[in-house]
Amino acid sequence: MNRQGATPAMRLFAECLMAYETKAGPVLAGNKPPAVLVCDKLRLPLATLMGNAGYRALLARALTLAKAETPWPSEVVIKPDGSLGGWETLEAQDDPQEMAEAGVVLIAQLLDLLTSFIGEDLMLRQVYEVWPTVQLPQGDSIAQRKNENTK
Amino acid sequence: MKTLNKINVAKSALPRKVVSRPAKVAIRQLPTGVRGLDEIMGGGLPEFSFNIIAGAPGCGKTTLAHQIMFANATPRKPALFFTVLGEPALKMLRHQQQYSFFDPTQLNRSIRFINLSSALLKNGLRGVVEEITREVEASSPAIVVVDSYRNVTRKTIAEENELDLQAFVQRLVLLLTSWQATTFMVGEYAEAEMRDNPVFTVADGIFWLSQNVERNSVVRKLQIIKSRGQGSVPGLHTIRITADGLQAYSRTLGLLQEKVRPAKRRRLSSGIPELDEMLGGGILEGDSLLVAGPSGTGKSALATQFLAEGLRHGEAGVAAIFEERPEGYTARAGTLGMDLRTPQKNKMLEMLYLRPLDLSVDETMQEILDAVKRLKAKRLVIDSLVGFEMALAPGFREDFQESLYRMIAALTGAGVTIFTTVETADTFNEMSFSHYTISFLTDDILRLRYVEIEGQLRKVITVVKMRGGNHSKDIREYIIGDKGVAIIGPRQEQYARLTTGLPDRIGQIKELAPEPKAK
Numbered sequence: 001m002n003r004q005g006a007t008p009a010m011r012l013f014a015e016c017l018m019a020y021e022t023k024a025g026p027v028l029a030g031n032k033p034p035a036v037l038v039c040d041k042l043r044l045p046l047a048t049l050m051g052n053a054g055y056r057a058l059l060a061r062a063l064t065l066a067k068a069e070t071p072w073p074s075e076v077v078i079k080p081d082g083s084l085g086g087w088e089t090l091e092a093q094d095d096p097q098e099m100a101e102a103g104v105v106l107i108a109q110l111l112d113l114l115t116s117f118i119g120e121d122l123m124l125r126q127v128y129e130v131w132p133t134v135q136l137p138q139g140d141s142i143a144q145r146k147n148e149n150t151k
Numbered sequence: 152m153k154t155l156n157k158i159n160v161a162k163s164a165l166p167r168k169v170v171s172r173p174a175k176v177a178i179r180q181l182p183t184g185v186r187g188l189d190e191i192m193g194g195g196l197p198e199f200s201f202n203i204i205a206g207a208p209g210c211g212k213t214t215l216a217h218q219i220m221f222a223n224a225t226p227r228k229p230a231l232f233f234t235v236l237g238e239p240a241l242k243m244l245r246h247q248q249q250y251s252f253f254d255p256t257q258l259n260r261s262i263r264f265i266n267l268s269s270a271l272l273k274n275g276l277r278g279v280v281e282e283i284t285r286e287v288e289a290s291s292p293a294i295v296v297v298d299s300y301r302n303v304t305r306k307t308i309a310e311e312n313e314l315d316l317q318a319f320v321q322r323l324v325l326l327l328t329s330w331q332a333t334t335f336m337v338g339e340y341a342e343a344e345m346r347d348n349p350v351f352t353v354a355d356g357i358f359w360l361s362q363n364v365e366r367n368s369v370v371r372k373l374q375i376i377k378s379r380g381q382g383s384v385p386g387l388h389t390i391r392i393t394a395d396g397l398q399a400y401s402r403t404l405g406l407l408q409e410k411v412r413p414a415k416r417r418r419l420s421s422g423i424p425e426l427d428e429m430l431g432g433g434i435l436e437g438d439s440l441l442v443a444g445p446s447g448t449g450k451s452a453l454a455t456q457f458l459a460e461g462l463r464h465g466e467a468g469v470a471a472i473f474e475e476r477p478e479g480y481t482a483r484a485g486t487l488g489m490d491l492r493t494p495q496k497n498k499m500l501e502m503l504y505l506r507p508l509d510l511s512v513d514e515t516m517q518e519i520l521d522a523v524k525r526l527k528a529k530r531l532v533i534d535s536l537v538g539f540e541m542a543l544a545p546g547f548r549e550d551f552q553e554s555l556y557r558m559i560a561a562l563t564g565a566g567v568t569i570f571t572t573v574e575t576a577d578t579f580n581e582m583s584f585s586h587y588t589i590s591f592l593t594d595d596i597l598r599l600r601y602v603e604i605e606g607q608l609r610k611v612i613t614v615v616k617m618r619g620g621n622h623s624k625d626i627r628e629y630i631i632g633d634k635g636v637a638i639i640g641p642r643q644e645q646y647a648r649l650t651t652g653l654p655d656r657i658g659q660i661k662e663l664a665p666e667p668k669a670k
Contacts, residue, residue: 045259050240051266058241117241119248121255129259 005069006108010115014038014107017127018100020134035103036084041130042110043082049126056082062110070105071098178380181293181333184222184252185215187399187517191373191388193381196356199331200379201324203300203350205340206360210371211390211397212337213243214250215358216296218396219335221252224261228293231286235267235279237299250396263290267297276319283323287330294333300350301338317349324353345376355379360390368544370511373399389513400513404520404558416619419530419568421453422460425638429614429623430595436529438619439559439569439592444599448610449631450572451480452487453597454532456635457570458500459489466529467499469522471515473538477502487635501526505542512543512554520558523567531562535572552592559592594618602652611649612638626650 006014018034021041032040039059047055059078066072075086114123128134180195189195196202196219204212216232224230234240244264247253258264265286270278287295327334336350342359345351357376362369371390375383389400418433427433434440434457442450458468472480480502484491494500501522505515523531533539540551559569571593596615601608612629614622625642626649643649645658 047266047269049264049266051234051268053268054239054241054266114241118244119255122244122248122258125255125258 006065006105006112010108010112011104013111014104016134017107017131018103020131033087033099033103035100035106036087038103038107039084039110042127045126045129046114047082052082056080058113059084059110062106062113065109065113066102066106069109070102072102072106180381181219182222183215184218185397185399186395187388187401188373188397190403191375191384191399191401192378193383196333197378197380198333199328200355201327201334201353202336202356202358203340203354204335204337204358204360206358207362208339210360210362211392212339212360213238213298214247214392215360215397216298216335216337217247217250218252220262220294220296221254221257223294223333224257225293226261229261229263229290230294230296231290231292232262232264232296232298233267233283233286234264234298235271235300240264240266249394251394252396276315280319280322280326284326287326287332291330292332294335295327296335296337298337299339300336301340320349320353361387366545370544389511391511391514398514400511400517402513402557404513404516404554404561419466420460420464422456423453423636423638425627426597426612426636429612429625429627429638430617431620431622434568434570434595435619436568437563437566438594439563439571440595440597441593442570442572442597442599443575445575445601448599448601449629449636450574450599451475451483451534452631452635453599454534454570454572455480455484455487455489455491458530458532459484459491461530462491462494462499465499467526468494468530468532469501469503469519469526469528470532470534471503471505471519471522471539472532472534473505473542474535477504486633488633489635498526501528505539512548512551515539515543516554516558520562523562529567531567531569533569533571535574537574556592563594595622600650600652602646602649602654604646604654611643613650 017038021034021037043055046058050058056078059082063072063076063078073086076084077086079085111123111127114126179198180189180192181198182195183189183192204215206212220230220232234243248255263286265282267279267282270282274281283295283297286292324334336354340348345357351357354377356378359374359376361372361374363372364370371392372387373390374387375385384401384403386402388402391398391400416436418427418431419436420427420433421430442453444450454470458470461468470480475483481491481495491500491502495502503518503522505518519531519533522528536555539555540548543551563569593616595617598613598615600611602611603609610629610631611626613626614624616622627638627642628640629636629638631637643654645656646654647657648654
C-alpha cells in the first residue's frame, strides 16, 4: 500500500486526544509526553482486542510511517509490553514543538492504520472506550461521526 | 428438631405434583440468527449448552459464531469472543463487518473481543482458563465463543499431556455452564478426531460444516451431529454464504409446520373448458399436475392459461420459469390475450426467474416457497423441470428429484396446486412421459404429442393419469390459436395408434366431390 501522510482529520483527532491527556493531569502523567500517554491508554483495549503482539506490530508500523513523515529520535523504541520507551531523554535534546508534531503524526498514523483495517466506525468505538467524554472540534468528519454513533 | 418441623411443614405445603413428580426443566431456545437454522435445530439453540462448531477452513465457522453472537448479545447479557492464535482480530473485524448482521453499535457495548494468545503462550491452559474466568465473572455473558479452540489444544498436545487437556475441558465446561453462558468452541477438525478429542464427548451440540467441490461448483453443507435435549432435523443441509452471512436450507424446506389440505377439495379450471371436461371437471385443488410434451406443443401456453384462470378468480399465482425471461414470458402471454402484467403490479402474480450459476436445489425451492407464502398463492407453475435441473450446480443434480419430491409433497399438502411442464423427445414408436420418476412427483399427467395425419403435423392431447378421480380416455386434437390452447373436435375415431405419432387410418375415407371441369 502506497500510504500518504496522516490525514488532516486524523491529525486533528490526534491533537484532541493529546490535548485531553495534557489537561487530564500532569501529576498522574509523570511528565510523559502526551503522545506517549495516548499510546499507553490505547494499548490496553487494543491489546485486549488483538493481543499484545498484534498491538506491538500495529504501533511499529505507525512509528515507521511517522518516521517517514517527520523526524523522530532514534531513542524511541517499542518495548516488549507494547509501551513506548526512550522518551525520557527527548525533552532535553529536542525542540518541544518538533516533538509535539512528531507525537501528533504517530497517533494520527496509528488511528489511520486502525481505520484502514476496521473502518472509522469501529476505530472510533475503540477510542471512545478510553475517552468517552473527549470533546472534538466541531465541523470535522470524525466529530460528526461521533455524534452519529452516540445517537 | 425445630428445623425439621419447619421442613415438614414446608413440604406439606407444596403442591402434590411438585412433591411426587418434579416438573421438567424447560430449556429455553436461543435464536441462531441464521435463516433456516432454527428450524434445523428443532427450534433454536439450547440455552447454557456447550457447543462445537467444526469443519475445514472456509466453511463459515467464524461467520456462524458471529451471527449467533449478534443475534443474542445485549448490554446486560453480552457476548465474549475469545481469539486464540488464529485469524488476527483486526482482519476478522475487517471482514465480518461486511455482513449485514454486523452491527457496529454492539461492539464493546454488548460484544467484546478478547485475545488470549499471550495468556496461552505464557501460561498454557492454566493461563487461558484464568483469563476466561476473569472475563466471564466480570461480565456474566450470555454467549461465549472461543475461536480457535483447536489452536488451544494443539499447543497443549505439543507441550502438555492428555490429562491436562481433559481437565482443562472439564474446568471450562463447568465454569461456563455455572455462569449460565451458551458456549461455542470453534475449530478446524477432521472427522476422525471426534473419537479421541475429549471436547467432543462433553459437548452438548456439534455443528459440522463442510465444503465439497464437484466439477466446477462448490457445495457447502451443515450437519448437526449432536444436539442434546432436543431433536434436530437429521442429514446434510445446504448452506450458502451471502452478504447476509450464512443461510441454511433445511432438508424439510421449513414445511414441517404447514397445515394439511382439506379432505374435500375443489376442482380448479385449467382455463380450457374442454380440458376441464377431460379432467373430470377440472384439476383437484392441491394436486400436482405434469404436462409432458415435445418442444412447441404448447406446454407453456397451457401453464399460462392455468395461471390466468386462477387470477380471473382472485387466486394469486407464482411462476418459476427457467427457460425464458419474465418479460418475454409476460409479452408472449399478452399475444395470447392474457394480461400477466397487471397482476404482477398488483402483487397477485410473481414471476421467478432463477438461473444463476451454482444454484442449490434447496435454495431454489426456498425462493419458490417464499414467493408462495408472500402471495398466499394458490397456483404454482414450474416451467420447466428440465430447465430447473439445468440451472443447478452439477453437485446438486443428484438431489434434484428427492428435493423436488419433498417440495411438491409439502406444497400440495398445504393446498397449493402445482402445474409443472417437462419437455420430452417424441419418438415415432412409443409415448414416453419423462425421464423423471414421475409417479412420485405428480397426481395427474397430461401428454401432448405430434401426430402425422393427412400430410400434416398435428397436435393431440390426452389425460394419462388422474389420481383423484375418473378422467376422459380420449385422445383429442388441439391447436394453439390467438387465445392459447384450444381443443378442437371430438376424439379421433378415424385413426388407430395415435400414440405412436404415425397412426393408421381405420375409418372410411370420405370421397371428395370431383373438382369441376375446366370450361
